[in-house]
Amino acid sequence: MVDPTLINALQAKAMGIVNAEIGPRPSDLTVRLSRIDDLLVAADVLIKQYTMALATLVATDETSMPDGDFKVRYIFEPTTADAPDWFVTLLVSVDAACPEVPSLTTMIPAANWHEREMCDLFGIVPVGHPDPRPLVVHDGWPKGVFPLRKAFDGSQRVPVEPAEEFPHMVTEGEGVFEIPVGPIHAGIIEPGHFRFTSVGETVLLLDARLFYTHRGLEKRMEGISPLDAFYIAERICGVCSVAHGLGYCEALEQIAGVDIPYRARLIRSIALELERLYNHIGDVGNVCAGAAFHYGTATGARLKERLQQMNERIAGNRFLRGIIIPGGVRLDLTSHLLEFITSTLQHTLTDFDSLMDRIEANPSVVERFDDTGILQNQTAMDLAVAGVAARASGVNRDARRDHPHGAFANADSPQLNVMTASAGDAMARVIVRAQEVRESIRLVDEFIRRLKPGPIKIAIADPLPGDRIGISAIESPRGEAVHWLRTDANGRVDRYHLRSPSYHNWPAVALAAETAIVPDFPLVNKSFELCYSCTDR
Amino acid sequence: MLRILINALRTGVMTTRYPDEPSLPPENFRGQPIFSTGKNLPPPEVCPVDALSQHSATGVRQLDLARCVFCGRCAEDQWVGAVTMGRDFELAARRRSDLRIEITTDDTRITESQPALNREADMNQVSSEIRRVLGRSLHLRHLDAGSCNACDWELTALLNPVYDIRRLGIDFVASPRHADGVVITGPITRNLETAVRRTIEAIPDPRIVIAVGACATGGIFGEGYANLGGVDQVHPVDVYIPGCPPRPEAIIYGIMVALGRLDARQLSNQG
Numbered sequence: 166m167v168d169p170t171l172i173n174a175l176q177a178k179a180m181g182i183v184n185a186e187i188g189p190r191p192s193d194l195t196v197r198l199s200r201i202d203d204l205l206v207a208a209d210v211l212i213k214q215y216t217m218a219l220a221t222l223v224a225t226d227e228t229s230m231p232d233g234d235f236k237v238r239y240i241f242e243p244t245t246a247d248a249p250d251w252f253v254t255l256l257v258s259v260d261a262a263c264p265e266v267p268s269l270t271t272m273i274p275a276a277n278w279h280e281r282e283m284c285d286l287f288g289i290v291p292v293g294h295p296d297p298r299p300l301v302v303h304d305g306w307p308k309g310v311f312p313l314r315k316a317f318d319g320s321q322r323v324p325v326e327p328a329e330e331f332p333h334m335v336t337e338g339e340g341v342f343e344i345p346v347g348p349i350h351a352g353i354i355e356p357g358h359f360r361f362t363s364v365g366e367t368v369l370l371l372d373a374r375l376f377y378t379h380r381g382l383e384k385r386m387e388g389i390s391p392l393d394a395f396y397i398a399e400r401i402c403g404v405c406s407v408a409h410g411l412g413y414c415e416a417l418e419q420i421a422g423v424d425i426p427y428r429a430r431l432i433r434s435i436a437l438e439l440e441r442l443y444n445h446i447g448d449v450g451n452v453c454a455g456a457a458f459h460y461g462t463a464t465g466a467r468l469k470e471r472l473q474q475m476n477e478r479i480a481g482n483r484f485l486r487g488i489i490i491p492g493g494v495r496l497d498l499t500s501h502l503l504e505f506i507t508s509t510l511q512h513t514l515t516d517f518d519s520l521m522d523r524i525e526a527n528p529s530v531v532e533r534f535d536d537t538g539i540l541q542n543q544t545a546m547d548l549a550v551a552g553v554a555a556r557a558s559g560v561n562r563d564a565r566r567d568h569p570h571g572a573f574a575n576a577d578s579p580q581l582n583v584m585t586a587s588a589g590d591a592m593a594r595v596i597v598r599a600q601e602v603r604e605s606i607r608l609v610d611e612f613i614r615r616l617k618p619g620p621i622k623i624a625i626a627d628p629l630p631g632d633r634i635g636i637s638a639i640e641s642p643r644g645e646a647v648h649w650l651r652t653d654a655n656g657r658v659d660r661y662h663l664r665s666p667s668y669h670n671w672p673a674v675a676l677a678a679e680t681a682i683v684p685d686f687p688l689v690n691k692s693f694e695l696c697y698s699c700t701d702r
Numbered sequence: 703m704l705r706i707l708i709n710a711l712r713t714g715v716m717t718t719r720y721p722d723e724p725s726l727p728p729e730n731f732r733g734q735p736i737f738s739t740g741k742n743l744p745p746p747e748v749c750p751v752d753a754l755s756q757h758s759a760t761g762v763r764q765l766d767l768a769r770c771v772f773c774g775r776c777a778e779d780q781w782v783g784a785v786t787m788g789r790d791f792e793l794a795a796r797r798r799s800d801l802r803i804e805i806t807t808d809d810t811r812i813t814e815s816q817p818a819l820n821r822e823a824d825m826n827q828v829s830s831e832i833r834r835v836l837g838r839s840l841h842l843r844h845l846d847a848g849s850c851n852a853c854d855w856e857l858t859a860l861l862n863p864v865y866d867i868r869r870l871g872i873d874f875v876a877s878p879r880h881a882d883g884v885v886i887t888g889p890i891t892r893n894l895e896t897a898v899r900r901t902i903e904a905i906p907d908p909r910i911v912i913a914v915g916a917c918a919t920g921g922i923f924g925e926g927y928a929n930l931g932g933v934d935q936v937h938p939v940d941v942y943i944p945g946c947p948p949r950p951e952a953i954i955y956g957i958m959v960a961l962g963r964l965d966a967r968q969l970s971n972q973g
Contacts, residue, residue, distance in 0.1 A: 303893040312927045323892070323927050348897050351876035353844045353858045355851055356894060377893045378848040380917075381928030393750040396773055400922065403852025403947065460706045466862035467716060473859070481730035481787070483949060484852050487774055495774070496730065523706060698850045 167194045167251065174210050179203040188254075189634040190419065195238075195254040201266060207255050208239065208269055217241040218549040219269075220252060220638070221647040221664035222279035224287045226315045228261050235259040235289055237266055239276075240647070242568075242638070244546065246561040246583070250568050252636060259289055268294040275549035275669060286313040301376045301701075304328035312384055319384035333360045334372040340364050344683065348377045355697035359686075366682040371675045378701040386658045391417050391629055391650065394658050395491050398648075401663060402699040403484050407433075407440040408641030409663065409699070410489045412648040415570055416635030417491050420652055421625045427575060428619040429493035431612045434571035435506075436480070436488050437639070438605040438612070442510070443472035444642035445553075445598045445605070446517055448694040452595055453524065455688030456533040464520045468513055475509045478502070493622025503613050510606045521599050534592035538677040538689030541589060550673045551666035552644020554693050557597045558589035564645040568638035572612055579611035591692035628656030643667055643695060665699035716863045720951050721958060727949065732772040732787040735765065737805045741784035744776045751922050757804075767793055767801040769921035771946035794943045794956030796966045798934060801919070801942060830962075836882045836910070839871040840961060843881035843905065847898050848891035848929065852947040853915035857885060859950045872957060878902075883910030883940075883960070885953075889917040890930040902937050910960050913939045914953060916946040941966070 171194065172185045181200030188195045198207060211217040220242040227236055239255040259266055268291035269276040280291035281300035288311040291297070299306070305325035312319060335343060341364055348356035356377040362370040382401055386394040398413035399406050411433055418425060425433075450465010473483040479502055480488040488496050498506075524530050540550065545558040555562060563583045565573050572578050584600040586593035631654040638647045644666030653659035674693045681689050718725065727733065737743060743763050746754045753769035754776060756762070777785040795801050846854055860867040861874065875881050878901050890898055902911065913919050913933040919942045920932035933939050943956035958964035 317927070319927050320925065321927065322925060322930070325892075348894065349845065349901055353854055353861075353874060355846050355849075355854065356897070377897070378846070378888065378891055379893055379928050380848050380889060380891055380923050381926050382923075384928075385923060385926065396750040396771060396775075397922065400771070400850050400852075400946065403850045403855055406852070460710070463863055464709075466859070467713070467864065470859060470862050470864045477731060477949070478728040479730065481728070481732040481774070482772070483856070484947070486946070487732060487772075495778070519709065523709070526705075696851060698848075701848075 167192065171210075171215060171253065172196070174214060175207050178206045178210055183207075189636045190252075192249065192251045193254065193636070194251065195256055197256045201257050201259070204239070204255060204257055205267055205269065205272065208241075208273060211241045211253060211255075212273060216244050217253065218244045218546070219273050219275045219279070220549070221649060221662065222276065222283065223649045223660070223662045224283045224289055224313070225651070225660050226287065226313065229315060232258060234261050235264055235287060237283065237289065238649075239269070240636070240649070244560070244562065248567065264289040265292050266290070267292055270294050270296075274547045274672075277672065278668065285311075287311055288314065298332060301379050303376070304331060312381060319381055319387070331374065333374070334370060335360070336362045336369050341369065357697055361683055361686070363683055366684065368679050368681060368683055368686070371678045373671060373675050375671060375697060376701045378698050380702065382702045383661055383663075386661045388653075388657050390627055391420070391652060391656075391658050392491055392625065392627055394661065398661070398663075399486055399489075401702060402665070402696050404444055405440070405641045405643065405646070405665070405696060405699055406484045406486045407436045407489060408639045408646055409648075410486070411437060411571060412637045412639035412646050412663070413650065413661075414489055414491050415637035415639070416648045416650040417629070418625070419635035419637070420633040420650065421491075421629050423492065423623055423625060425493055426620045426623065427572075428616060429621045430572045430575060431616050432494045432498055432621065433489055434573065435498070435609055435612045436485050436494075437571055438609045439472070439476060439479070439506075440485055441605050441642045442513070442602060443469050443476065444694075445602045446472065446513070448691070449520070449524075449595055449598055451694065452534070452591065452688065452691045453530065455685075455691045456530050458524070458527065458530045461520060461524055461530070464516070468516055468520070471509065471513060475506065478505065490622065492625045493620070495622070497621050498616070503616070506609065507613065510609060514603065514606050517599075517602055524595070531592070533685070533688060534595060534692075535590060537591040537681055537685050538692055539588070539590050539680045540673050540677045542587070544673060544676055545589070548673050549669045550644075551669050552640070552642075553594055553597050553601070554670050554673060555644065556583065556585045557593035559585055559587045561585050562645070564638045564640035568645070570637060570639055572615070577615065579608060581608070591688055594692040631656045641666060643699075644670065646699070663699070663702060665696065667695035667697070667700045670695050671700060717866045717869065718864055718951070721954060721964065725951050727789050727791055731789050731791070732774050734767065734788045734790045734793060735770070735776060736786050736788040737763070737765070738784055739805055743784055743805065744781045748776050748781065750775060751916070753921065763805040765803045765805060766921075767803065767944045768798060768919035768942055769916065770944060771916050771922060773946075791945070791949055791952045792955045793945070793948075793952065794941050794959045794966060796941055796959065798920070798939070798942055800966070801944060836908075836961065840910070840957070841873050841875045841880055841882050842910075842912075842957075843878045843884045843901065844874055845884050845886045845898060845901055846888055847886050847894050847918065847933070848888035849915060849917055853887035853918070856947045856950050856953060857887070857914070860953060865950045865954065867954060870954070870958075878904035879906070881905045881909070883912065885912045885914055885957075886918050886933045887914050889923045889932060890936055892928050892930070895930060895936065899936055910940050911937050912941045912943065912956060912960050914943045914956070915948060916944065919944055921946075
């Protein structure tokens with residue numbers, strides 16, 4: 166149920182008219198602010214009085230709709246373990262002739278990239294932003310061209326204009342030098358540019374520049390059937406294919422107003438845990454690479470490979486693509502496959518426990534992990550950090566419990582034990598991952614025991630209902646991902662936005678790296694294990 | 703330390719024997735779609751990524767494997783029986799046009815005749831040169847040009863104990879200056895175009911360019927404000943490896959084709 170005291174608290178502080186309505190979901194609240202300056206006071210109430218955090222920010226171009234404006238939605242969610250599952254949307258109208266909003270970044274650091282992205286893609290200027298450099302569009306992008314405005318034709322290339330060098334954040338002084346790294350790295354990894362400023366080995370400052378893999382996915386999905394757009398959503402990120410596919414489907418299914426069969430929900434949740442397993446186990450192995458512990462790297466890679474081969478047997482794809490579809494699941498899990506999953510996971514658990522024993526018994530590895538790349542609890546809260554990185558810094562949040570999805574949305578779902586640690590260092594992130602591996606294996610077993618024969622999908626009529634919004638939050642292997650989908654009058658995709666966990670976690674990596682030395686950066690980075698492609702979209 | 707050695711010995715050899723021995727993917731695997739032309743074939747709209755098309759005059763359906771993401775949608779619902787997802791994953795081709803398959807009534811596939819990017823004679827010359835110089839040992843540079851990271855993780859998997867691509871004389875190197883060729887994933891985003899061009903130019907001639915996965919071979923995103931729409935928009939491609947992502951053995955196959963150690967896909971009867 167929506168908390169009515171919040172509406173009163175907002176009305177007491179605001180200067181203009183505050184219109185509150187239920188939505189997008191029955192448990193959510195959308196608050197329309199008639200005065201754009203009320204945004205700051207309203208956000209202040211949500212953050213300070215209701216201990217909420219920014220979940221996502223969605224701008225839309227509604228210039229061809231009756232209001233003839235841009236809209237910006239600031240979507241907040243609770244941050245405590247016992248909070249109800251609800252989102253509060255602050256909705257402001259922005260004048261299309263002079264698109265400006267007050268910046269929230271100094272009050273809410275998590276708004277930083279959201280506002281810069283909105284400025285790049287919509288031309289809505291966050292007035293008073295402390296760091297208004299371009300984020301998504303890179304050098305040579307022409308001024309005054311905004312790809313997510315409806316008038317912009319996304320299928321055309323945009324000319325490259327002569328550009329000055331990007332103004333990286335730097336520090337100056339005696340003995341201070343810069344180390345530029347990337348965007349092409351010396352390994353099979355995704356592209357990003359890191360500008361270290363250091364004295365000797367000590368990192369003074371790290372400026373991470375991303376969005377090299379910006380593919381314009383959100384624009385690509387506009388105007389097509391939401392059922393077709395699913396295949397793009399599933400391909401936003403390889404190692405989050407299940408999580409993003411599921412998040413998109415749950416948003417779409419809210420719009421369609423359909424209820425997914427229980428068997429399909431269970432299979433979806435099994436897939437989500439299997440995705441977490443191959444990620445977490447592979448990630449533990451990769452962190453070992455950062456400490457030059459090659460036995461750990463090879464063992465992690467071997468176990469991950471075993472799980473991916475299992476994925477291929479289940480879904481026909483090593484990244485579990487093609488199991489979830491709008492309306493349910495494409496493939497059923499036969500009893501033969503279920504036995505195979507159970508026995509594979511048992512073997513994997515034994516081998517993984519043995520790997521963790523070897524890591525924890527190895528002083529040269531433990532020494533490297535301990536106290537490396539510390540993320541303070543307050544920093545994690547300020548930046549609305551998600552997933553393993555947040556939980557290893559003492560933030561007790563997990564979208565499987567806080568925004569129940571898949572089988573967790575059912576009354577008889579198994580209890581989820583949320584794993585946390587307080588140290589906030591690389592070791593804490595490895596330990597939380599290891600505990601979550603064991604928890605995921607337990608959950609898969611619980612889900613399998615609940616499987617009863619029944620339908621695995623229901624039909625969704627195309628076109629979908631028009632002018633509707635769906636919102637969902639999924640706990641991907643990297644943390645909470647928030648999907649926001651709206652259909653246009655004809656039931657096509659009007660706007661889709663994904664806020665991935667990596668989007669909120671990247672700024673935290675830069676801060677954690679500043680507590681370490683340059684040679685430890687790969688270790689710090691791998692202990693967060695973030696995606697570039699989900700961030701850049 | 704002793705325990706690590708014992709564990710390693712107990713684990714034994716995990717490595718696959720592919721490509722010396724064939725590999726059969728599991729039953730659910732979605733490889734090349736197989737069309738039964740006697741049946742009612744799915745219309746192009748069924749495909750969410752425009753891999754299926756229909757010739758406006760003749761009505762002949764065409765499948766573009768370079769665009770296909772192997773989602774299986776054309777083999778579902780009322781199309782069960784008309785289309786099945788085959789298990790063939792060895793789909794790498796030397797020419798983009800070899801991946802366009804016409805689904806004709808006599809159940810054969812004929813590739814569209816199109817001039818290749820290079821003249822045929824040049825290609826043969828380059829090919830034999832590459833085979834002579836690089837055939838037994840190949841060092842590749844990986845280049846992520848905007849992929850979703852699935853193809854990249856499969857390239858990483860080539861180095862794991864199971865695929866261990868180094869046993870075939872192939873390795874990934876850190877610098878383009880040390881490389882004989884480049885493996886490119888992703889649709890070539892605008893933000894990476896300069897880096898991609900410079901990296902390819904930094905590789906000494908003769909060099910091999912391999913496009914891995916549907917984005918790199920021109921599928922899913924195509925040309926737009928953020929993407930160039932495939933590797934061949936910036937440089938001629940020696941081998942195209944379809945898949946979303948291609949499984950590790952499909953990538954091994956493609957690299958072997960690029961080296962001339964295996965033959966590329968041949969025209970054959972379908973089904």
